[in-house]
Amino acid sequence: MTKLDSKIPKGPIKDKWTNYKNNIKLVNPANKRSIDVIVVGTGLAGGSAAASLAELGYNVKAFCYQDSPRRAHSIAAQGGINAAKNYQGDGDSTYRLFYDTVKGGDYRSREANVYRLAEVSANIIDQCVAQGVPFARDYGGLLDNRSFGGVQVSRTFYAKGQTGQQLLLGCYSAMSRQIGKGKIKMYNRHEMLDIVKVDGKARGIIARNLVTGEIERHSAHAVVIASGGYGNVFFLSTNAMGSNVSAGWKVHKKGAFFANPCYTQIHPTCIPQHGDQQSKLTLMSESLRNDGRIWVPKKKEDSEAIRAGKLKPTQIAEADRDYYLERRYPSFGNLVPRDVASRAAKERCDAGYGVGTNETGEAVYLDFSSAIMRYGQEQANIQHIHNASDAKIKELGVDVIEKKYGNLFQMYEKITADDPYKTPMKIYPAVHYTMGGVWVDYNLMTTIEGCYAIGEANFSDHGANRLGASALMQGLADGYFVLPYTIGDYLANDIRTGEISTDLPEFVAAEKEVTDQIEFFINNKGTKSVDYFHKRLGKVMWNKVGMARNAKGLTEAIAEIKEIREEFWKEVKVPGSADSMNPELEKAGRVADFLELGELFARDALLREESCGGHYREEYSTEEGEAMRDDEHFTHVSAWEFKGEPADAVLHQEALNYENIELKTRSYK
Amino acid sequence: MSTANGLNLTLKVWRQKNDKAKGQMETYQVSDISPDSSFLEMMDILNEKLINDGGDPVAFDHDCREGICGSCSMFINGEAHGPGREITTCQLHMREFKNGETIYIEPWRAKAFPVIKDLVVDRGAFDRIMAAGGFVSVNTSGNTQDANAIPIPKADADKAFDAATCIGCGACVASCKNSSAMLFVSAKVSQFALLPQGKVEAKERVLNMVQQMDDEGFGNCSNTGACEVECPKGISLENIARMNREYMSASFTADKQ
Numbered sequence: 001m002t003k004l005d006s007k008i009p010k011g012p013i014k015d016k017w018t019n020y021k022n023n024i025k026l027v028n029p030a031n032k033r034s035i036d037v038i039v040v041g042t043g044l045a046g047g048s049a050a051a052s053l054a055e056l057g058y059n060v061k062a063f064c065y066q067d068s069p070r071r072a073h074s075i076a077a078q079g080g081i082n083a084a085k086n087y088q089g090d091g092d093s094t095y096r097l098f099y100d101t102v103k104g105g106d107y108r109s110r111e112a113n114v115y116r117l118a119e120v121s122a123n124i125i126d127q128c129v130a131q132g133v134p135f136a137r138d139y140g141g142l143l144d145n146r147s148f149g150g151v152q153v154s155r156t157f158y159a160k161g162q163t164g165q166q167l168l169l170g171c172y173s174a175m176s177r178q179i180g181k182g183k184i185k186m187y188n189r190h191e192m193l194d195i196v197k198v199d200g201k202a203r204g205i206i207a208r209n210l211v212t213g214e215i216e217r218h219s220a221h222a223v224v225i226a227s228g229g230y231g232n233v234f235f236l237s238t239n240a241m242g243s244n245v246s247a248g249w250k251v252h253k254k255g256a257f258f259a260n261p262c263y264t265q266i267h268p269t270c271i272p273q274h275g276d277q278q279s280k281l282t283l284m285s286e287s288l289r290n291d292g293r294i295w296v297p298k299k300k301e302d303s304e305a306i307r308a309g310k311l312k313p314t315q316i317a318e319a320d321r322d323y324y325l326e327r328r329y330p331s332f333g334n335l336v337p338r339d340v341a342s343r344a345a346k347e348r349c350d351a352g353y354g355v356g357t358n359e360t361g362e363a364v365y366l367d368f369s370s371a372i373m374r375y376g377q378e379q380a381n382i383q384h385i386h387n388a389s390d391a392k393i394k395e396l397g398v399d400v401i402e403k404k405y406g407n408l409f410q411m412y413e414k415i416t417a418d419d420p421y422k423t424p425m426k427i428y429p430a431v432h433y434t435m436g437g438v439w440v441d442y443n444l445m446t447t448i449e450g451c452y453a454i455g456e457a458n459f460s461d462h463g464a465n466r467l468g469a470s471a472l473m474q475g476l477a478d479g480y481f482v483l484p485y486t487i488g489d490y491l492a493n494d495i496r497t498g499e500i501s502t503d504l505p506e507f508v509a510a511e512k513e514v515t516d517q518i519e520f521f522i523n524n525k526g527t528k529s530v531d532y533f534h535k536r537l538g539k540v541m542w543n544k545v546g547m548a549r550n551a552k553g554l555t556e557a558i559a560e561i562k563e564i565r566e567e568f569w570k571e572v573k574v575p576g577s578a579d580s581m582n583p584e585l586e587k588a589g590r591v592a593d594f595l596e597l598g599e600l601f602a603r604d605a606l607l608r609e610e611s612c613g614g615h616y617r618e619e620y621s622t623e624e625g626e627a628m629r630d631d632e633h634f635t636h637v638s639a640w641e642f643k644g645e646p647a648d649a650v651l652h653q654e655a656l657n658y659e660n661i662e663l664k665t666r667s668y669k
Numbered sequence: 670m671s672t673a674n675g676l677n678l679t680l681k682v683w684r685q686k687n688d689k690a691k692g693q694m695e696t697y698q699v700s701d702i703s704p705d706s707s708f709l710e711m712m713d714i715l716n717e718k719l720i721n722d723g724g725d726p727v728a729f730d731h732d733c734r735e736g737i738c739g740s741c742s743m744f745i746n747g748e749a750h751g752p753g754r755e756i757t758t759c760q761l762h763m764r765e766f767k768n769g770e771t772i773y774i775e776p777w778r779a780k781a782f783p784v785i786k787d788l789v790v791d792r793g794a795f796d797r798i799m800a801a802g803g804f805v806s807v808n809t810s811g812n813t814q815d816a817n818a819i820p821i822p823k824a825d826a827d828k829a830f831d832a833a834t835c836i837g838c839g840a841c842v843a844s845c846k847n848s849s850a851m852l853f854v855s856a857k858v859s860q861f862a863l864l865p866q867g868k869v870e871a872k873e874r875v876l877n878m879v880q881q882m883d884d885e886g887f888g889n890c891s892n893t894g895a896c897e898v899e900c901p902k903g904i905s906l907e908n909i910a911r912m913n914r915e916y917m918s919a920s921f922t923a924d925k926q
Binding site for chain 2: 048051052055066067068069070071072073075076085087120123125126127128129130131132134135136137138139140141142143159160162164165166169172173174176177179180186188211238240241242274275277278279280282283410411414415417480481484529531573575576580581583584
């Protein structure tokens with residue numbers, strides 16, 4: 001446990017970051033020119049880091065598996081980005097954003113990191129506006145805000161339902177400027193397949209050119225992992241098809257601890273699965289819960305009739321609807337945090353009230369009819385239309401909703417062929433984000449010296465549950481405003497090192513490991529496709545390590561995942577060759593890593609004998625089904641050290657100290 | 670599992686080993702496809718079948734499958750992203766097709782987008798156009814002025830946003846008889862030209878981006894408008910008109926020529 005030093009600076013929480021910045025070592029501009037940094041991943045965290053480091057003068061080599069950095073999955077974030085600007089004058093502050101994030105994370109995050117995140121959040125908005133990011137504005141020309149789950153202020157900045165896209169294109173623009181100058185060397189369609197350590201320090205990576213199949217060695221003075229989350233361990237998730245854990249897992253296998261793998265966010269509002277042919281789930285933004293009301297029928301027979309296609313939701317009288325979030329959590333209502341909303345949906349469906357007409361029968365309604373009438377009445381008042389008919393009010397209201405959420409409604413209709421202006425949306429929870437990740441200290445450095453992890457790839461800021469619109473905030477905070485400082489403190493020791501040779505034996509050995517695995521896949525000639533194994537893993541994860549977990553299911557899952565993994569290494573079939581574009585070969589490597597992570601994930605969930613945030617253990621809950629934390633035994637980060645098989649991983653604990661926020665039972669009632 | 674309304678389809682798919690090889694259309698059958706499946710899920714099923722039969726799966730670009738990353742790029746039955754308006758290939762669903770139909774699937778075809786394999790093309794030219802000027806030259810410092818220091822009229826902000834929603838998929842180029850990239854380039858030029866933050870470098874930006882566009886081998890715009898029709902994000906031709914104005918005025922007045 002001696003290895004886990006979080007390196008939190010001393011002093012009062014509000015001064016920590018400022019004092020830290022005043023006391024770190026700097027690298028002068030001339031020396032920066034002789035220092036190389038590798039950044040793996042070009043989403044909000046990696047893209048902003050690559051651009052900022054290049055602007056500072058470092059030589060950056062950036063890698064992404066997509067054909068362009070602009071396609072990283074941050075682009076799909078819909079709802080918004082939080083910042084403690086208090087433009088609405090509704091009582092927001094750095095402290096309140098800090099408090100909401102710690103509480104939202106169910107008191108399992110590191111106070112100092114979260115405070116720093118809240119502190120730099122306002123600057124992110126300034127930076128993005130300066131880059132030309134077109135945020136939504138009001139008629140006075142100033143920035144508009146909306147509200148997200150788990151908070152009682154409006155601090156979310158947005159660009160319709162495409163906030164992630166606009167922020168990522170901002171990063172991509174900043175990167176493009178540096179690519180044009182030659183300060184970033186961009187490696188598109190490249191996948192990192194291993195990290196190279198020299199004298200214990202991260203000094204490079206082995207990457208595969210996904211077009212030619214060539215295996216390449218790249219050296220640097222530091223390596224930054226910004227490869228996102230591992231939600232695809234569930235096979236079906238809202239992550240991009242290519243999203244994977246491999247970069248994070250490879251550094252884990254070379255010495256970086258992996259923290260809290262069991263903290264997974266199941267997002268409450270996704271389009272329900274249509275059937276067995278599905279490859280991917282689609283999210284409906286949390287912003288919809290500003291105006292949509294979630295319900296299921298009060299009477300079981302109504303739910304049954306709906307599932308049988310004999311009744312329509314619009315035929316169910318107001319008095320026969322159970323707005324269960326408003327009923328259970330009156331003060332936050334439909335805007336409770338994601339973990340709470342997801343479990344409540346599962347509870348209703350398990351109890352037989354689900355309204356899905358799909359194969360699973362699992363779905364609840366997200367209904368905009370009250371909002372349409374409310375906005376319609378407001379518009380009628382503004383336009384001085386007295387005694388407006390219900391039809392007119394509805395028409396006016398639809399217009400308002402269309403302006404606010406038009407693209408999301410359109411997306412829903414394209415997928416389901418249902419018109420959500422006329423009938424409520426059907427939604428169900430799906431895997432969306434992973435709070436766990438590579439363990440990092442306050443500097444965002446992993447337990448491998450010189451190897452950093454930022455954004456969703458690390459574990460540090462969201463505890464056991466992330467609040468909506470905070471992923472974009474964390475990604476950009478890490479890349480624009482935190483890493484550029486902390487990495488300098490480390491690189492200041494490298495100004496005389498000179499270029500790292502890729503002929504070192506460490507590079508040769510790492511490359512051999514990579515080529516051996518690729519040759520194995522190509523030559524194995526098994527009987528089953530990669531997806532066959534991925535789907536089986538996903539089913540075990542969803543059924544036994546998903547929204548509700550218990551000791552029996554987790555124990556079974558551990559054994560089953562091991563079994564699937566052993567079969568995978570015997571029977572996997574990868575067509576094609578290694579020396580050309582081969583998407584199946586790429587998937588094989590990623591699924592191999594998911595099959596190891598999945599087992600560790602289940603073990604982590606089994607050992608955490610409490611319910612907190614996204615981790616819900618049935619044994620540790622109240623009679624009403626509310627989560628029960630065990631602060632006495634589990635107020636710590638579980639950080640796993642790799643020792644061969646997932647079953648041999650060694651658990652280290654980082655105690656979490658709450659000096660500024662009192663540990664309380666989280667209540668949204 | 671067989672369903673009553675499952676679709677049986679004939680697929681004619683472009684197969685090409687690499688950028689040097691000659692490609693050709695190959696014929697495949699898929700059966701019992703759920704009408705609720707997306708087009709790419711249908712492609713997944715085809716690939717699973719090809720792998721199980723010992724064949725080579727079809728390579729195609731895809732990632733988010735939500736219509737926002739811009740990776741997917743199939744020319745289906747002679748249209749970029751297939752039938753349907755304002756959708757990407759991944760948002761196309763099989764309910765748009767009839768049982769027994771034959772579907773033709775090709776890559777984007779343009780000189781500036783060479784085929785890498787099967788349906789995968791190289792759109793690096795778009796990245797190079799962006800690197801030539803698709804940005805505002807502002808460093809990360811934390812010292813930029815407050816985000817609300819410059820109010821921006823809502824109408825301008827909304828128009829800038831509409832232009833900025835371009836996903837860089839290249840459907841505009843694939844749809845254009847001249848393989849012109851004007852809609853893509855003009856969307857970025859417009860976004861920045863409409864915002865005060867972008868005005869400072871507006872002249873250099875438009876000149877440099879257009880220069881790079883020409884160097885990449887894209888054709889000229891002849892105002893046909895196919896790009897606008899096929900654009901999954903509904904980017905308006907208005908942007909091309911705005912870029913032409915910006916370009917003209919920059920050509921006459923910029924310091925740099």
